[in-house]
Amino acid sequence: MGFLNLQNSHREEKLNVIDVTVPRVVKKLRNPMRSSSKVRLDRVTRFVLWFTLALLAMLIIFPLGNILVTASRESGREVFAALFSSSVTQQIVKNTILLGVTVGLLGTSIGFLFAYAQTRLEFRGKRILHIISLVPLISPPFAFATAIIILFGRSGIITRDLLGLSPILYGFPGLVIVLTTSFFPVAYMNILGMMRSLDPSLDEAASILGASKFRVFVKVTLPMLIPGIASSFLLLFVESIADLANPLVIGGDFTVLSSRAYIAINGDYDVAAGAAYSVVLLIPGLLVFLLQRYWAQRRNIVSVTGKPSGRISPVESKSAKIALLAVPFTVSFLIVLVYITVIVGGFVKVLGVNNTLTMEHYSYVFSGIGNEAIFKTTLLALIATPLAGIFGMILAWLIVRKIRRGRQAMDFLGMLGIAVPGTVLGIGYAVTFNHTTKLGNFGIVPQLAGGGAIFGGALAIIMVYTIRSSPAGQRSGIAALQQIDPAIDEAASSLGASGVVTFRKITLPLIRGALLTGLMFAFARSMTTLSPIIFITTPDTPIMTSRILSEVDGGRFGNAFAFSSILIVLVLIALGVINLFVKGRPTLSLTTPID
Amino acid sequence: MSKTSQYSAASNGSSTEESESSRLELINLSKEFGQGSERVIAVDNINLSIHPGEFLTLLGPSGCGKTTTLRMIAGFERPSSGEILLDDQDMSKLTPDRRPMGMVFQSYALFPHMSVYENVAFGLKIKKLPAKQIEQEVGFVLATMSLQFLANRAPHQLSGGQQQRVALARAMVTRPKVLLFDEPLSNLDAKLRAQMRIEIRQLQQRLGITSIFVTHDQDEAMSISDRIVVMRNAQIEQVGAPAEIYLHPKGIFVADFVGRSNFLAVDKVHAKKKSGKVAIRVLGKDLEVEAHESALQASAPVLLIRPESIRVSKSKSEATTISGTDGRVLNVVFYGEHVEYSIETEKGNLVAVVSDPKYDEIVPIGQMAEFSFDQERAWLLPADA
Numbered sequence: 001m002g003f004l005n006l007q008n009s010h011r012e013e014k015l016n017v018i019d020v021t022v023p024r025v026v027k028k029l030r031n032p033m034r035s036s037s038k039v040r041l042d043r044v045t046r047f048v049l050w051f052t053l054a055l056l057a058m059l060i061i062f063p064l065g066n067i068l069v070t071a072s073r074e075s076g077r078e079v080f081a082a083l084f085s086s087s088v089t090q091q092i093v094k095n096t097i098l099l100g101v102t103v104g105l106l107g108t109s110i111g112f113l114f115a116y117a118q119t120r121l122e123f124r125g126k127r128i129l130h131i132i133s134l135v136p137l138i139s140p141p142f143a144f145a146t147a148i149i150i151l152f153g154r155s156g157i158i159t160r161d162l163l164g165l166s167p168i169l170y171g172f173p174g175l176v177i178v179l180t181t182s183f184f185p186v187a188y189m190n191i192l193g194m195m196r197s198l199d200p201s202l203d204e205a206a207s208i209l210g211a212s213k214f215r216v217f218v219k220v221t222l223p224m225l226i227p228g229i230a231s232s233f234l235l236l237f238v239e240s241i242a243d244l245a246n247p248l249v250i251g252g253d254f255t256v257l258s259s260r261a262y263i264a265i266n267g268d269y270d271v272a273a274g275a276a277y278s279v280v281l282l283i284p285g286l287l288v289f290l291l292q293r294y295w296a297q298r299r300n301i302v303s304v305t306g307k308p309s310g311r312i313s314p315v316e317s318k319s320a321k322i323a324l325l326a327v328p329f330t331v332s333f334l335i336v337l338v339y340i341t342v343i344v345g346g347f348v349k350v351l352g353v354n355n356t357l358t359m360e361h362y363s364y365v366f367s368g369i370g371n372e373a374i375f376k377t378t379l380l381a382l383i384a385t386p387l388a389g390i391f392g393m394i395l396a397w398l399i400v401r402k403i404r405r406g407r408q409a410m411d412f413l414g415m416l417g418i419a420v421p422g423t424v425l426g427i428g429y430a431v432t433f434n435h436t437t438k439l440g441n442f443g444i445v446p447q448l449a450g451g452g453a454i455f456g457g458a459l460a461i462i463m464v465y466t467i468r469s470s471p472a473g474q475r476s477g478i479a480a481l482q483q484i485d486p487a488i489d490e491a492a493s494s495l496g497a498s499g500v501v502t503f504r505k506i507t508l509p510l511i512r513g514a515l516l517t518g519l520m521f522a523f524a525r526s527m528t529t530l531s532p533i534i535f536i537t538t539p540d541t542p543i544m545t546s547r548i549l550s551e552v553d554g555g556r557f558g559n560a561f562a563f564s565s566i567l568i569v570l571v572l573i574a575l576g577v578i579n580l581f582v583k584g585r586p587t588l589s590l591t592t593p594i595d
Numbered sequence: 596m597s598k599t600s601q602y603s604a605a606s607n608g609s610s611t612e613e614s615e616s617s618r619l620e621l622i623n624l625s626k627e628f629g630q631g632s633e634r635v636i637a638v639d640n641i642n643l644s645i646h647p648g649e650f651l652t653l654l655g656p657s658g659c660g661k662t663t664t665l666r667m668i669a670g671f672e673r674p675s676s677g678e679i680l681l682d683d684q685d686m687s688k689l690t691p692d693r694r695p696m697g698m699v700f701q702s703y704a705l706f707p708h709m710s711v712y713e714n715v716a717f718g719l720k721i722k723k724l725p726a727k728q729i730e731q732e733v734g735f736v737l738a739t740m741s742l743q744f745l746a747n748r749a750p751h752q753l754s755g756g757q758q759q760r761v762a763l764a765r766a767m768v769t770r771p772k773v774l775l776f777d778e779p780l781s782n783l784d785a786k787l788r789a790q791m792r793i794e795i796r797q798l799q800q801r802l803g804i805t806s807i808f809v810t811h812d813q814d815e816a817m818s819i820s821d822r823i824v825v826m827r828n829a830q831i832e833q834v835g836a837p838a839e840i841y842l843h844p845k846g847i848f849v850a851d852f853v854g855r856s857n858f859l860a861v862d863k864v865h866a867k868k869k870s871g872k873v874a875i876r877v878l879g880k881d882l883e884v885e886a887h888e889s890a891l892q893a894s895a896p897v898l899l900i901r902p903e904s905i906r907v908s909k910s911k912s913e914a915t916t917i918s919g920t921d922g923r924v925l926n927v928v929f930y931g932e933h934v935e936y937s938i939e940t941e942k943g944n945l946v947a948v949v950s951d952p953k954y955d956e957i958v959p960i961g962q963m964a965e966f967s968f969d970q971e972r973a974w975l976l977p978a979d980a
């Protein structure tokens with residue numbers, strides 16, 4: 001045996017004389033705030049920038065501007081005046097606000113309970129509860145409304161046949177139930193993300209200072225969740241006032257702004273009035289979007305310094321657990337019930353009335369226009385999703401790495417597609433693209449939407465899908481790019497990779513996961529969206545969601561259920577396929593938070 | 596004695612109040628996580644008595660169970676078995692909020708939605724002290740820690756060192772009987788860390804609060820502790836004052852963990868009854884050295900010589916072969932106040948740190964050097980373990 005020379009490895013580096021200067025250089029390079037890549041834009045980047053701006057103008061700025069122009073016509077001005085004079089119009093606004101506030105409060109509370117259960121309780125079926133709670137995010141519209149009517153309506157299977165009740169579901173109560181179950185997952189994801197990011201040692205610090213579990217929650221946990229809770233409320237508020245499908249199906253006499261706008265255009269053929277109602281709808285939407293960004297910025301304060309440590313000690317009292325889990329389990333049960341209803345409803349004659357098995361709904365759906373709708377909807381969504389992904393990525397890249405001034409504005413413009421209520425977007429597209437746009441006598445934009453449009457109006461639908469989906473790509477792109485040290489890009493280019501190669505070989509692989517996940521839900525969203533589509537769809541290009549609406553309208557629930565089931569299967573297939581590209585389980589961070 | 600009077604005693608700057616300090620005992624304490632194949636024994640049957648007012652450090656590599664031990668004391672983890680006694684009172688049934696303890700977290704865990712003042716006042720408010728008194732006590736602690744000018748700031752507006760101070764103030768203001776620290780300095784830069792060590796130590800001594808400090812940094816442990824507990828694989832390896840741990844480690848693991856070491860295989864060993872020393876032969880020389888009690892029973896005892904105990908000079912004998920105390924310099928690093936050598940010897944490489952170097956006595960790379968050490972500075976220990 002000779003000398004054992006066991007030194008602590010971290011001391012050993014002192015021996016290395018030569019290294020001394022190297023770390024210093026590296027350190028300087030690593031500073032993430034430094035932005036050498038933002039010095040003067042090269043020609044390619046400038047071209048990309050102008051091209052992007054042109055696309056944004058075409059896809060969102062132009063349609064929104066046109067709404068304002070249209071709404072300022074006479075019948076539009078009358079609507080604005082009626083806001084202050086007509087009790088009918090005022091009632092509509094009141095209804096809208098009442099609905100938004102109720103769904104916002106209820107949905108946020110339910111979302112909170114779900115998030116609390118996931119993070120603070122130990123129980124069986126936790127994972128299942130999580131998955132079930134995400135289902136509404138990718139559900140077709142009407143699925144809930146129609147199933148709820150069949151289950152809980154005046155002649156509902158549960159209400160009349162089981163309980164002998166005949167409640168009146170149409171109107172406010174039905175809307176609240178349906179919208180709350182449809183939208184609470186948004187709040188859930190939002191609050192869940194926030195609760196997960198809380199440092200458990202904050203709880204521990206409070207408890208060792210003498211605070212009981214309850215007081216820790218009230219004094220420490222809850223105040224830190226306020227931004228998440230508030231932003232969830234606002235998101236739900238906007239989502240529910242912007243929704244069109246459910247007010248049409250289950251709203252009854254309870255008229256809200258979105259359904260009033262729809263009636264103005266499709267019933268009264270008064271486009272200006274429709275545009276005016278949608279402007280009224282647009283204002284809270286944009287305000288909330290801006291507020292939401294403000295909250296998101298405040299959110300950063302929550303994670304102060306240091307490594308999070310410790311762990312959450314779960315609630316152990318049995319009775320407390322039961323009380324806290326009652327609502328999540330009831331809601332999950334309801335969701336499952338709705339899905340069973342939708343699927344079974346497609347295979348029986350008239351669910352609850354004549355339960356003989358039949359394939360007639362499916363054979364109807366798979367023939368003629370139904371078949372075409374299935375094919376075209378899928379095709380258009382498949383075309384739009386990658387476009388949206390690329391467009392969102394380019395926006396993210398410009399915002400994070402290239403432009404210096406106006407990045408906030410650019411980000412805002414990019415996000416408008418999702419910030420603007422679907423009804424508003426649809427009306428904007430209708431008033432803009434239902435005719436040729438002329439400059440003087442010279443047509444610069446051909447008719448893209450409505451009867452007689454080029455490509456049967458398909459182009460306008462792809463545009464809508466794209467602008468509604470690209471914010472998902474933009475968000476995940478920005479989040480990912482901000483985490484990637486510019487030094488990595490620079491390291492690659494110092495090794496001789498050109499800008500494009502660097503992006504393709506380095507940046508893109510690094511953000512692929514986030515991007516695909518974002519797009520996966522964007523695709524699901526496109527497939528299931530109704531409100532923007534309904535104003536521009538034409539018989540040449542039938543879209544599934546609008547077909548479902550007409551089936552529901554005609555009382556042919558079986559067909560609607562069959563359509564919905566197919567839609568669900570298509571969405572699931574798409575999720576599965578994209579899943580193959582992303583390694584492992586899909587990261588279910590659906591609510592790419594707006595920050 | 597009431598809270599207030601305790602407090603004013605401290606504010607008068609009286610020295611350590613031994614009589615009020617608490618004794619903490621860990622008896623056969625164990626903690627296991629998981630079950631079956633995933634079972635981890637994080638803490639394995641440790642026994643420890645922490646004296647009143649003592650500053651005790653748990654030192655050991657990552658994963659050896661320091662944090663788990665601390666968290667059991669705080670009440671965040673329930674022991675699998677064993678007892679925790681505070682002044683002979685069993686703590687194990689109490690939730691953390693019922694234990695008279697304070698803790699400083701690695702992440703500081705400052706409440707981000709509260710100002711510095713509110714953070715520090717939190718524990719007193721929970722205890723429902725009168726507003727006037729809260730104001731006084733918080734004001735005093737903030738002043739002691741030079742934080743009074745930051746009272747209205749939010750945590751995120753503070754530097755790392757300031758946050759650390761606030762965390763300390765918040766833990767101390769409630770006058771806990773035991774203060775727990777889990778690597779509280781690891782997020783600070785080296786300079787601040789050294790400064791905070793002194794600050795923590797001084798404050799602790801002044802208040803006489805029994806303290807347990809967890810770290811994996813041996814310098815930190817040495818400079819701050821009354822006693823160090825070296826942990827390894829969920830067990831206690833050695834307990835002792837810093838000097839004892841460093842100079843008289845019980846084995847290679849401890850010796851190596853707390854500092855840099857040269858271990859020399861020895862050729863001949865026999866005990867000298869009278870002096871208590873041990874006669875050995877190493878590198879062709881006969882020496883009498885101090886030894887750990889179990890070194891003689893060990894199959895192969897080794898001699899520990901710290902690098903700073905080795906002297907290095909240019910070879911006088913003009914030797915060209917490596918043998919005995921002649922070796923070849925493999926590397927020299929000049930640090931100003933000291934020179935560090937790596938020397939190839941007949942049995943392997945040796946590290947030597949020569950302080951206060953003289954310009955023309957530095958032996959250049961590749962040259963022969965003669966090295967030596969005092970036998971009083973060597974320590975014989977068992978190699979096994």
Ligand SMILES: Nc1ncnc2c1ncn2[C@@H]1O[C@H](COP(=O)(O)OP(=O)(O)O)[C@@H](O)[C@H]1O
Binds near residue numbers: 629637662664
């Ligand atoms: N909550 C836990 N669940 C499972 N294993 C744990 C848990 N906490 C700690 N351990 C394990 O216990 C061992 C000791 O951990 P810890 O006390 O944190 O070590 P140290 O603080 O000394 O680095 C490690 O192997 C660690 O992985």
Ligand SMILES: [Mg+2]
Binds near residue numbers: 658662663
């Ligand atoms: Mg630890």
